[in-house]
Amino acid sequence: MSNHLTPETLSALVDGELPVDQLAQANEHLSACPTCTSSALAQSLLKSAAAKTAPRYAPPAHLQVQLARMARQEGIPTQRSTTESAPRPSINLAFAGWASAFALLLILGFVIYYTRNTLQKTKSTADFAGLVTEASDQHVATLAANLPPQVLSSDRHTVKPWFQGRLPFSFNLPDNLPGDVRLEGANLTYLHGHPAALLLYSIGKHRASVFVMEKNSGKVSDPMSVDHEGFHVLGFSTNDLEVVAVSDVDPARLSELVDMLHNAQALASQPANAY
């Protein structure tokens, strides 16, 4: 095939930066060109790998406190080594001195709390965005690969036991799926660096990928229901498991499947927390 997508177009595609008209052209080309599809997936993996594995360097605590003070215009040190600024002109009133010290203490406490809170929020948001992106990427990659699942069966009593010895946890699969919902099979995969079961469902003519992985913290996650690059991503957690579903099907249909999966875990008498 000639006129392959340029590296700039492929990069812009995986960065979500292509204008609508160019995106349509690129998608049309990708649907007919396995070479460019393969390159786009490789670029996407490279991007997520760089984001995930490149180390992030965190500012030292003393710098945060110092810059917070600077931001509040309480003092503007001119060099890094002048953390302890020169004493200000003394105020004769002892009360004013104590009041200033107390106020400074309060402000420092607030700044430390605020900075820590901001860092935690940033990390949590980045983790969540990373999970959604990785799940969507794997969903797309699975569709593009068009390979038969590692376990090819619509029988839950075949699919579930296949994971014995392959995953350090177990889960239940729902029975009595609606007429046009079908379990196509499953793969063993990794999500967010953890082993996971990738259950492949079809809902009508749409495909849905359901990732089941072990919960790595006792804390119940926040509700997950987001749209990412045209895909709907829904999730729930129990005390032991985390489940994420990705599909381009109508959100109500995907939610129906997710609810059935959730009920199946509850039937296994695991204490569950829905969201």
Place this chain on the structure above:
Amino acid sequence: MTLLSFKRAARESAPQAPGFEELALPSLPSLYNVAYWLSRDATEAEDLVQETFLKALRGFSSFEPGSNFKAWIFRILRNTYLTSRTGLAAVRTVALEDELPSGADSQAAPYPAGAIDLQTPEINLIQLSDRAVLQAAIEKLPPPLLEVILLCDLEEMKYREIAQVLEVPIGTVMSRIARARAALRRSFEESNALPRGFRA
């Protein structure tokens, strides 16, 4: 109903634009991370960020409320870096953007033909989790390519924001990102750590 003058004044000025502190402190981790990557030195990164904060604080009156603060303060960081000792050395030893190898990638021949070639997720994960290889590959990037990868992939900035930070057209940003990723792929190939899918 008559309002007291000070209450009326307070009401009129109620919707206040966020102050420097509210805008700048959340950017601190990102600024420090990029400063560290550029300078490869904790002390110098600290100095860069502190000087950036100082310049931003002094010039905050020129910042237009409602515009992109992150791009604004990152531009200050970049200019501070370029005038620092490390930045000047990098500019001297590394080709300027016009001298960077260009065209070879953007005008490259089509990728070799072949069907979609994906390895299993497990193998991809193992290969991609080699932090040392990836870090070495990123560290080998020349500064103009390193900074676009940092801003795009690590800091998740949009091309428009990156163009504002670097003060270049968006087309240049696109070209540099493509070249940076091509360079990373070459590094992976050289280290024999690239999964097959990456060689397409």
